[in-house]
Amino acid sequence: MESQSTQKLKNPPKPPHNPISELWWFFAAATCVKLLLIPAYRSTDFEVHRHWLAITHSLPLSQWYLDETSPWTLDYPPFFAYFERFLSIFANLIDPQMVHLQNGLNYSSDTVVYFQRVSVCVSDLCLLYGVYRLTRNLDPVRRKLIWVLVVWSPMLVVVDHLHFQYNGFLLGVLLISLSYLEEGRDLMGGLVFAVLLCFKHLFAVAAPVYFVYLLRHYCWKGLVKGFGRLLILGTVVVAVFAVAYGPFVYHGQIKQVIHRMFPFGRGLCHAYWAPNFWVFYILLDKVIAFFLGRLGFKIQAPAASFTGGLVGDSSPFAVLPQITPAITFIMVLLALSPCLIKAWRDPRPMMITRWVAYAYTCGFLFGWHVHEKASLHFVIPLAIVAVQNLDTARHYFFLSIVSCYSLFPLLFESQEYPIKVLLLLLHSMLMWLGFSAQFTKDKTLEMAPSGKNKDSHLELNRSVIAAQKGGFDIGWVVWSYLVGLLLVEIWGQFLHPIFLGAKLPFLPLMLISVYCSVGVMYSFLWQLKHILVS
């Protein structure tokens, strides 16, 4: 024992590594896998983004939001269009056909696949920077855990690198904004968030939280100073929006742009129901209709069906009242209000990440025409708070498995089946190992000082053993829920085709949404409780 301690004294503690070089390592390893996935399945979103390259490259700015060459019209805010314009410069250098408005339609040569896939990998650098900013002051183990959760997130791989989107880039911008807020640099945080809104307006769900927080934490400093700060903040946000929308205001197209960005004609739910609150509503409607029908009432079958994929303007409900965008809007605000009150009363920088994640959870649960991919908006920010204590870790472990699983229907071809399963298993395994290491160590540290000096060594040993037994335990309720997830998957993949064959083809997907929405609802309530208690 003694010799060891002397040896330790001889070797001075090594200087801590530069965290960024290690983060690069994590990022590069992930990029290798992403590159390998280039030839995998890609959804129509791939063609959507290719077409946007063509629109922004071949047409003058005044035509961007008017063009109807393809059904995939530009429906993201202007900054994203500028981003596509920027990419199209390189695309044009590599292969001009890629950015040709007509000849490029459904173009799928190797060059376009490689170019677009690689552009997603490169744009993930933004995520890298966001994570770096958020974690650079944490202790090494927590930091690495967060990197694993975010940089190696299976959901990002599925949505960005298989399905095809640029969420990693956008979430990177969100993380940068959150990191500024956590540092107390509110103005920068607000600015970056305004930029993010001009990239993708779906992030606006968190705007109320941002507004209340910035108002209270940044502007609430006496009448004169506060008013001045409010003015500065307002100017900055307006400036960002002016840069984004100014050119379109100049061309008198602002109505057209807004119309493109908010296509409310699309219906309450997507063809595959995102696991949110409305799943229960639809289900309830069906059940009531079924029983009323049994009782002899004449129930008109709804003209539009949820399972058919296309949802028109007519009411899809047989009994329950029609849901309009305004109702969903009010529901989201209502769900948000406890968090807003909390933010108003006690605006703490340490809580902002949770509040923003909570806001996106509300948007996901009660929003209009929500995509299952939107669960990324709260899972990724929650990763940052997951490592704080055992409770948050347990919740994150559960939530990220559920939401990753809810993305499975995105990849429906058999070629990608092993990929999505392995991604989820690997992620769960890493989370389990990482969290249990983290909290075993924490427990040991907590228990260590309690022992007396004499037999502290013994005490320490005992506490290590105790901690190893208890370390990271998710409880039987969560366990049985996760086993149920497995059963849902087995039913959908194997038992359903065997027992029911081609009958009720929508049943497996419906089961997945219903089952996952229970999980997401639980997560919503958990987050709400923790926000109120904290």
Add this chain to the structure above:
Amino acid sequence: MTKSSKKSKEDEEIVDSGDDAWCWLLHKGITPSFFCIALFSLLVRVAVSLHPYSGAATPPKFGDFEAQRHWMEITLNLPLNEWYRNTTLNDLSYWGLDYPPLTAYQSYVHGLFIRFFSPESVALFTSRGHESYLGKLLMRWTVLSSDALVFFPAVFYFIVVYYSGRNQRGRMCGIAWHIAIILLNPCLILIDHGHFQYNCISLGLTIGAIAAILSDKDLLACVLYSLALNHKQMSAYFAPAFFSHLLGKCIRRRYPIFEVFKLGIVVSGTFLVVWWPYVHSVEAFFEVLSRLAPFERGIYEDYVANFWCTTSVLVKWKRLFPTHQLKVLSLGATISTFLPSMIQQIWAPSKKGFLYGLLNSAFSFYLFSFQVHEKSILLPLLPASLLASEEPFLFTWMTLYALFSMFPLLHRDKLVLPYIALSALFILLSLAPNRRQETRETNAFRSIVTTFFPLCSLILHVVYLSMNAPQRYPFLFEALIMLLCFSQFTFLTMYTNAQQWMLLKHSNLVDKEKKLL
């Protein structure tokens, strides 16, 4: 030894300080860590299998993928005794079976699996060149499952045996690195899951045999190695090492003759079981045997980085000597190069020496034997990967050149992207956080070597991809690659032979230290 003990102490300290890059992943011991790394390796394999295979959409002969599929078709639809016979139903000139019976049985089992889901992709005659979405996918999955069922457990067995009795907790980082480096060997992944072959089975069986020898279960080792030999005759590259190590062990026991006899019985018993359908008549036996030795193909193929092919730039072996003389010549050269390592193992069998012996004998076969293929570099690479924790630099160096030596082949298969991604992943692994802290002696010579040769290969890669060879020498670049790789392999094998003999010097010292530990 002193060096490694120092390293282990260093690792311990890192774990103590809690500043370890990986301890959070490895604190539960070998099994969960292995499971985690195995999941990642499987993911990489699945991702590589999305890419093209050899001979994709190139009629009339296609490539290795079609060969394996054709074997499934033949074994499924014809009776056992016609598998190796040229009949109206079995045209041996179209990818006839030329691997030992275990491969045929494996094809049969995989064929059953594929027929269950997609009967048309293994139907007799009509399925030639079959390349449907489902058929391709099922074929890929057979390789994946063989990897997961044979190679991975064998590696797990090896790791458990290799690190048993040592301080596991302190060395967990090193162990995990070793697991990752074996499972993520880019050459093996590219050949099996890209190019399309089942090397994972024979190599997995070989690793199993090696692990059995390391845990002193010699009979089990004999069974496993015989199975490996019966899956791919190329496993014979390891035969001298197995033979010499086991012989050396036997003659140190009380009844040497009895021990040798016991092993002989087990080996011939295993062979008898595998060859059972073909041993009823001499004719049938030789029919199969003649299929396994394709001497008509010539001393080398394409541009393999071995002695005969490289020196043929100067000496036209094929013109100077008739085939039968070349056979004798190559046999003599091979034997004389693996003999030293054999003698060392018979003289003083040791576990570490055995691993070096495997490497040396496989290398001598690769460099000097008859009819070597580029892919055969996988065989010397296997023992090198097992030695990776002792010789990290050697292994990294060797893997990169082994990869490079297969580059023209992989380029032909359109596997350049996975080639780049996997090389990058491998380099990242060898630079993994925490590995960097090793004190590296930096002398001028070494730093020149470690920058010059990688630079050469980098330039050659770029040139190969971007330029066309001059018309007079259409294979100029291939020849250059071959030359570079051959020179590296020669240095490496000289070094490993020397290392094996150096063990003799230290053997007494090591024994003493072991007793102390």
